[in-house]
Amino acid sequence: MSAGHHHHLYLDRASLIHRLPPQCKIAAVVLFVTAVVTTPRGSWWPYAVYVLALGAVAAAGRVPAPTILRRMIIETPFVLFAVILPFASPGPKTDVLGLTLSATGLESAGILLAKGTLGVVASILLAATTQPRDLLLGLQRLHMPQLLVQIMTFMFRYIEVVLGEMNRMRVARESRGFDARHVGHLKVVAQSAGALFIRCYERGERVHLAMLSRGYTGRLPVFADARSSTGQWAMAALLPLVAVATTVAAWATL
Amino acid sequence: MTASLVVHGLAFAYPDGHQALYGVDLTVARGERVAVLGPNGAGKTTLVLHLNGILGGGRGTVAVAGLPVTKEHVREIRRRVGIVFQDPDDQLFMPTVREDVAFGPANLGLRGPELADRVHEALVQVGMAEYADRPPHHLSYGQRRRVAVATVLAMRPEILVLDEPSSNLDPASRRELADILLGLPITILMVTHDLPYALQLCPRSVILDDGVIVADGSTYDLLCDDATMTAHRLELPFGFDPRSAMSVAPAASPSFP
Numbered sequence: 001m002s003a004g005h006h007h008h009l010y011l012d013r014a015s016l017i018h019r020l021p022p023q024c025k026i027a028a029v030v031l032f033v034t035a036v037v038t039t040p041r042g043s044w045w046p047y048a049v050y051v052l053a054l055g056a057v058a059a060a061g062r063v064p065a066p067t068i069l070r071r072m073i074i075e076t077p078f079v080l081f082a083v084i085l086p087f088a089s090p091g092p093k094t095d096v097l098g099l100t101l102s103a104t105g106l107e108s109a110g111i112l113l114a115k116g117t118l119g120v121v122a123s124i125l126l127a128a129t130t131q132p133r134d135l136l137l138g139l140q141r142l143h144m145p146q147l148l149v150q151i152m153t154f155m156f157r158y159i160e161v162v163l164g165e166m167n168r169m170r171v172a173r174e175s176r177g178f179d180a181r182h183v184g185h186l187k188v189v190a191q192s193a194g195a196l197f198i199r200c201y202e203r204g205e206r207v208h209l210a211m212l213s214r215g216y217t218g219r220l221p222v223f224a225d226a227r228s229s230t231g232q233w234a235m236a237a238l239l240p241l242v243a244v245a246t247t248v249a250a251w252a253t254l
Numbered sequence: 255m256t257a258s259l260v261v262h263g264l265a266f267a268y269p270d271g272h273q274a275l276y277g278v279d280l281t282v283a284r285g286e287r288v289a290v291l292g293p294n295g296a297g298k299t300t301l302v303l304h305l306n307g308i309l310g311g312g313r314g315t316v317a318v319a320g321l322p323v324t325k326e327h328v329r330e331i332r333r334r335v336g337i338v339f340q341d342p343d344d345q346l347f348m349p350t351v352r353e354d355v356a357f358g359p360a361n362l363g364l365r366g367p368e369l370a371d372r373v374h375e376a377l378v379q380v381g382m383a384e385y386a387d388r389p390p391h392h393l394s395y396g397q398r399r400r401v402a403v404a405t406v407l408a409m410r411p412e413i414l415v416l417d418e419p420s421s422n423l424d425p426a427s428r429r430e431l432a433d434i435l436l437g438l439p440i441t442i443l444m445v446t447h448d449l450p451y452a453l454q455l456c457p458r459s460v461i462l463d464d465g466v467i468v469a470d471g472s473t474y475d476l477l478c479d480d481a482t483m484t485a486h487r488l489e490l491p492f493g494f495d496p497r498s499a500m501s502v503a504p505a506a507s508p509s510f511p
Contacts, residue, residue: 215361
């Protein structure tokens with residue numbers, strides 16, 4: 001992908017991490033997140049190790065911290081849920097800044113937040129260093145079922161087409177004086193959603209016809225070669241290895 | 255020489271009982287460029303979908319360069335018949351232009367340098383080689399239409415079938431596409447409502463109405479035949495006169511070779 005047209009989440013850099021084959025990076029992120037999630041309740045030091053490990057990956061991938069922090073906004077709804085926990089959970093209470101909170105709720109919220117945030121940051125790093133196209137290729141290489149890969153490929157290709165269509169429908173509604181302001185208007189919006197679904201369905205049929213016309217037999221041909229060497233796997237394994245070792249150590253010292 | 259396309263007595267009714275074709279006869283010689291004209295609902299799209307065996311099962315036969323369109327030949331037929339659909343967003347479904355153009359030849363079993371050559375060759379033919387790595391949604395509509403043509407050229411078809419090739423194109427893109435199509439050494443069947451475009455590109459036209467071919471002749475003569483035109487709801491755009499158009503620009507040379 002030499003032309004200067006990249007997905008907005010992708011940072012076009014030359015780095016060690018960018019050069020790793022996508023399947024290695026996907027496997028590393030999944031393993032890392034699994035290790036983080038299995039960290040035992042009650043030990044907090046492992047999280048410091050995870051943060052350091054991700055920091056090292058970010059540095060190697062030349063992904064600046066402000067970019068990561070900005071993109072963490074996506075986590076906001078999740079954070080709100082975590083904030084409710086200390087108020088809603090049963091069990092012994094503690095006082096924090098004059099508020100009476102559930103101790104276990106507070107701990108749960110902390111763990112949830114820490115684990116969630118680490119997962120989000122790992123995903124941000126993956127997206128910043130891997131083109132969406134390559135992610136699909138990586139999943140294919142990891143033998144994800146063809147059907148799922150194809151669905152994701154088409155989703156990636158058509159998301160902007162569908163958004164464009166949705167936008168045109170909104171403009172058409174508003175041009176005729178419609179302004180969604182109260183619940184009664186929900187019906188109109190719902191009908192638009194239905195119309196959009198039917199349009200997408202019909203487009204799907206037309207795309208299928210076009211595919212059949214060019215000899216589609218059920219499999220998407222694989223073009224780009226994303227072979228991975230043992231060295232590359234070894235390098236990608238560093239992150240999950242650190243995380244797994246940390247979790248194991250945390251369980252052992254519990 | 256075998257004709258590129260021979261359609262004989264083709265009739266077809268959709269499962270809901272709607273009869274779209276009532277016995278179509280059409281022969282297109284190799285290298286000819288033929289326009290299929292006709293009002294909406296005349297059966298044009300139904301005819302197109304019969305050419306590569308997407309639709310079938312009715313009466314009559316279709317043969318492409320001598321090979322009958324049947325289930326057992328469907329693979330080779332789809333190589334020989336390159337259909338360019340109306341909406342390029344339907345035709346371009348892969349993440350990048352290069353992969354999309356490669357989709358057809360890859361399904362034919364091409365790999366490696368041979369495949370890359372084929373893709374490059376097709377993109378050069380439509381003047382889009384430098385856009386190979388772009389995602390289709392970053393291209394203009396005219397560029398997408400040209401890439402859509404390349405996706406079927408890459409299969410080296412016997413006949414190129416275009417469904418409304420000039421729809422939604424601005425005048426410059428429309429002319430660019432015409433220049434490209436005129437330069438292709440290939441048989442072309444073009445379904446269109448754009449009568450000046452038919453006149454510019456296709457020396458011969460047929461009119462399809464109510465599921466049968468009702469007129470077949472030189473595009474110029476058909477467009478000048480007011481009685482036939484009116485009878486089949488065909489109208490020239492305001493101010494367009496085929497006589498003066500042809501005196502300014504000579505008709506598309508009657509095809510190669």
